[in-house]
Every structure is written in structure tokens, then in C-alpha cells.
Amino acid sequence: MGSELDGKVAAVTGAASGIGLASSEAMLAAGAMVVLIDRDEGALKALCEKHSDRAMPLVIDLLDPSECATLVPKVLASAGRLDIFHANAGTYIGGDLVEADTSAIDRMLNLNVNVVMKNVHDVLPHMIERGSGDVIVTSSLAAHFPTPWEPVYASSKWAINCFVQTVRRQVFKHGIRVGSISPGPVITSLLADWPPEKLEEAKVSGSLLQASEVAEVVIFMLTRPRGMTIRDVIMMPTNFDL
Template identity: 65%
Template sequence: MTNALTGKVAAITGAASGIGLATTRAMIAEGARVVLIDRDKGALDAICKELGEAAIPLVIDLLDPKDCATLLAQVLEKAGQLDILHANAGSYIGGDLTDTDPDTIDRMLNLNVNVVMKNVLNVLPYMIERGTGDIMVTSSVAGHFPVSWEPVYASSKWAINNFVQTTRRQVNKHGIRMAAVSPGPVNSALLADWPEENLRKAKESGSIIEPTDVSDAIMFMLTRPRHVTIRDMVVLPSNFDM
């Protein structure tokens, strides 16, 4: 442990499982306090009990616009400051577009795109006033390659990659670093919606990485000197063909 994040406060959305939880553990190990944001109160309470005082639970339904808009205010109330936002919450739709219903499309696009934009907008004035901050966004390799079996999901990640790279250019003059991490298939709940045949083949071939592989990349990006920005990082299983 190098305590690289000692004195910093991070807020992580979708923190109760997967990449969000792995990143929470990694940040706490480096000395940060972490506000874990999720709608699953039971999971948050259990995790924070395990992780101790450095883990601070915050129940927010990000798909509720009024609740979503309270993110910064509640983080400041609970932790007193905010140095790092990891916009990680997201959902997945795979398969043919013709098998997808409009309500599911709306929900996924709202969570994967609109909520990320709202979360970033919510914290930016605070970070600009302080003259420093880090914003990390969990994207996907599907945002760099037109994956034919997940057109809705891939489109959401193409949109968010563009958002990260355009907004990054607006905020870097304020001392704020903004970046995206783009994993390939990760062993998490999102894969439950993968086409069964694709998931079977990926598991058999070792073409899936663990959430800790992604959190390692995030920690590398966050712990560079302030004059260095790793603007995006694609993290793939070595056997993943893309």
C-alpha cells in the first residue's frame, strides 16, 4: 500500500457490486474515503459494515431525476468534500434489436448516458471552484467497436465515449482530469444478459476478465502525476477477439 489517495474522498455509482465494488476496495486500500452510491440499501449496508469507517453508504435511485440531482449535496453532507467521481453505474442489453422493447431501451440509455451526463454536470461546478478533481467513467470496448450482438448497448457507450472526450477538453483548463476506462467482458452481473452461446464460448476460452483487472487500470489512471492524463484505457482479456 502506498496511500496514494490519502485525504481524498471518492464517490462511486453502482458501487455495490462488480467494477464499482472492486474500485471501492482499491481506493480504500490506498487511503481514500469512499461514498458508495447504489439503490440497493441492503447490499450497501453489508459492504460498508465490512469495509469500516472509510466506506460511506449513500442510497440514490439514479433513474429518479430528483434523487439523482442530490448526489453532490449528499456526498458533501456525508464526507465533507469530493475529489474523485467514478460514474460507473450502467446496464446492458444484448441480442437483436427486434427482440428489445422500447421501455428497456429507454431505461438503459437513461442510465448509461443521461445519468452519467447529469452526475458529471452535478459535480463540475464544485470541482471547477476548487481547481482540481478527477472524473472517471466506466465505458466499454463496445464503445470503440461496432459489436453486432449488442447494438443498443454499444451505441450508448459510443455516445458516452464522445461525451468524455469532448467534456475533458472543456474542463482540463480548470485542473480537472476526465477519462474513460473501457473493459472487455467482465465477470459481473451485466453478463447475465449476454447471448448464452457467446457467454459460454467466452468462459470456455478464458475471454473474460475480473472486476479487479478493471479497478487496477482505474487506480493507475488516478495515481499519475497531476500533469499526466490517461484519457482512455481499453482493458481486454488476452483471448478476447476484438
């Protein structure tokens, strides 16, 4: 177990699986207290039983506006303060736009964009008052390349890329760092929407990342000297070819 984040309190959304789970476990291993936020109560309970009392579950449906608004008050009530916020929760839609369900589009844009903005909006006053903090947002390689097979998803991440860059410039004077991680395809449940032949091709060619590899980059970002902000890290498998 490391000690790079000893004494820090972190909160991670979408913490029950995938990148959120890997990020939470990496922060716990580095010594942080972590509030794991997800709507999957059973998964959170199992995870917190697996880890020490430094892992605290917080069951919230972020797509419910009234529940979403309770995130920061509940984190502060259970942990006392917040040093690190990883806005990770998100969903995915791939394929041709004309074949997409419009209600699914609404849900994805709400979770990938609106919820992220609302969560960061609610976190910032606490960090500003304390004069320090780290905000990391899970973005995507799709934020930097107009991926033709995922126009809705890519658009949500382009919006987040702009959000991270502009908010960073507003709050750095308060001692707050804002950055994003932009991985290429990661082996998580989000790939379930990929065409089967494309997913199999990616697995065979070694062009997928592990969630744990993304978590290692999160820890790298959090442990830089306070005078340095890693604004965005683009990660891709060596064999990945757009």
C-alpha cells in the first residue's frame, strides 16, 4: 500500500465498476479515504466490505435531479471534507445516428454532460473555501477525434473537453486543479454496444486498455506538485488505429 494520498478524501462517481472502480481502488491503495458513489447498492456494499473502513458507499441515482443535488452534502456529512472529486459516471451510444433511440440520447447527454457539470458546480464552493482541490473528469479519445461510429457519444465528450479547459481557467486561482483523462477503448461494460466484429477485432489486435491502466494515470495526475496541472491525458493502446 502506498502513501501518496494519505489524509486525502476522494469521491468517485460510477464507482461500482469499470474505470470508476479501478480509480477508487487505486486511491484507496494510495492511502485516501474514498466515497464510492453509484446507484448499484449491492455492488457498493460488497466493495466496501472488501476494503477497509476508508471505503464508504453512497447510493445515488445521478439521473434523478433531487438525488444528484444531495451528492456533496452527503459526502461532507460522511467524510467531513472533499479533496478529490473524480466525475467518472457515464454511458455510451454507438452506431448510426438515424438508428439511435432519442430517449437514449437524452439519457446519455444528461449523464455524460449535465450531471458532470452539476456535480462539479456543487463541489467547487467547498474546494474554493478550502483553497485547494482536484477535479478529474473521465473524458475519452472521442473528445479529440470525430469518431464516425459514435457521433452522439463523441459529441458529449467534446462538450466535456471544453468544460474542463474553461473551468480550469476559472478556478486555478483558488488552488484547484481541473483535468481530464481521455482513454481510447477500455475493457468495461460500455463496450457492450460495440459491433461484435469490431470488439473481437480489437481484442485480437491488442488495441484495448485495462481500467487499471487508466487508474494509474489518475494517480499520476493527483500526485504531481501543486504547481503543475495535467489538464488532459490522451491514452491509447499502442496497437490502436482509428
